[in-house]
Amino acid sequence: MQQHIDSSNEKQFQYIFSIIRGKGEPFYTSDGIAMFPSLIHLTDPLEAMDIFAERYNNDEIECPLKYNSYIAADDLQDIIKGLQLDADAFWLLIMFCFDYAYSICLTGFTYNDSEKETIEKFIALMHSNDSSNMKLSLKTEKGNMDICNKFIISNLLKWIKQGYEQSKNTENNRLSKKEFQTMLDNRFNEKTESNSKMIWLFASLLKYFFELNPQFDGKHKRGINKNFLISKLIYYTHISTNDNFKFDTETLKGFLKQYKGTKIDTHSSIYQDF
Numbered sequence: 001m002q003q004h005i006d007s008s009n010e011k012q013f014q015y016i017f018s019i020i021r022g023k024g025e026p027f028y029t030s031d032g033i034a035m036f037p038s039l040i041h042l043t044d045p046l047e048a049m050d051i052f053a054e055r056y057n058n059d060e061i062e063c064p065l066k067y068n069s070y071i072a073a074d075d076l077q078d079i080i081k082g083l084q085l086d087a088d089a090f091w092l093l094i095m096f097c098f099d100y101a102y103s104i105c106l107t108g109f110t111y112n113d114s115e116k117e118t119i120e121k122f123i124a125l126m127h128s129n130d131s132s133n134m135k136l137s138l139k140t141e142k143g144n145m146d147i148c149n150k151f152i153i154s155n156l157l158k159w160i161k162q163g164y165e166q167s168k169n170t171e172n173n174r175l176s177k178k179e180f181q182t183m184l185d186n187r188f189n190e191k192t193e194s195n196s197k198m199i200w201l202f203a204s205l206l207k208y209f210f211e212l213n214p215q216f217d218g219k220h221k222r223g224i225n226k227n228f229l230i231s232k233l234i235y236y237t238h239i240s241t242n243d244n245f246k247f248d249t250e251t252l253k254g255f256l257k258q259y260k261g262t263k264i265d266t267h268s269s270i271y272q273d274f
Contacts, residue, residue: 001067001088004057007049014086015093016052019209020045039208040100043272051271052096063098064238067091075246076232082224083216097205098237100271105198108266110189123161191266199239200259203252206230227252 005012022038029035033044042048055061070076070091080087134150147153210216210226218224231252235245244251267273 001091005053005092007046007053011086012089012092013049015089015209015213016049016096018212019093019097019205020048023212039205041273043274048271052099055099055270056092056095061095061099062102063095065094065233065236070094070236073236076229076236079218079224079226079229079232082221083218083226083229085216093206093209094233094237097202097209098239100268101198101202101205101239103268103270104264104266105193105195105201107269108191108193109269110191110266119160123157125157193264193266195240196255197259197262197264199234200255200262201264202237202239203230203234203256206233207256225249 007013010017020038020040020042021036022040024037026034026036034046035043036045071087077087080090134148134153136147136153136156138145138147147156207227207230216226218226227249231245231249234240234252235243242251
């Protein structure tokens with residue numbers, strides 16, 4: 001395989017584009033960007049492929065498995081040939097799935113509410129009448145305080161709302177460059193998922209590819225099992241060093257069962273998603 005890859009090369013990127021596109025018709029943003037109904041929620045799929053190609057060409061992908069070792073692994077190649085997969089296109093799919101899963105599970109982040117969103121959520125707690133039960137808890141370095149008087153709480157909410165409305169209508173609420181950067185920094189929260197979730201996500205992405213491409217089922221060929229291929233890849237990519245992944249699918253089945261229906265709210269640190 002060529003060391004340099006190009007995202008415009010349809011043959012190289014055919015499998016990556018398959019899972020990015022997903023199943024169904026795309027819809028378009030007001031900017032004309034196609035959004036695909038896929039398991040991978042990318043805000044700009046074409047840009048994501050460009051990013052991956054650049055990272056691959058610059059050897060920035062953290063996967064320990066290298067192309068020469070992949071091609072030399074007979075147990076992998078026997079299944080790949082049996083499934084009639086293009087070995088080079090599938091190699092790039094493996095690298096993309098690894099990089100995407102890594103960028104979510106090990107270097108990902110979550111969004112915090114902005115100051116505006118937090119204040120608006122707080123104001124939204126105000127009831128139209130004062131008959132409801134209320135409690136406000138405050139914790140600072142000086143101590144804790146609970147306010148249970150609904151009239152006090154109601155007045156506090158009203159004052160906050162008045163101040164917020166007034167600040168929106170003044171010209172003095174523009175942030176300095178330093179204040180703006182601080183606000184941005186506070187919006188992102190670094191988050192690391194467990195290694196178990198990375199195993200599950202990586203496997204789920206590859207399973208999704210096979211669901212989208214049922215022609216690679218290998219059902220009529222003895223010993224050819226796509227789940228066994230996925231299990232082996234978890235071991236070969238060192239996502240797990242448990243050699244049980246290399247010899248059967250039982251361990252993989254356990255992870256898929258454990259995390260079935262799981263939703264990860266962490267965002268990729270590399271590929272812009274939603």
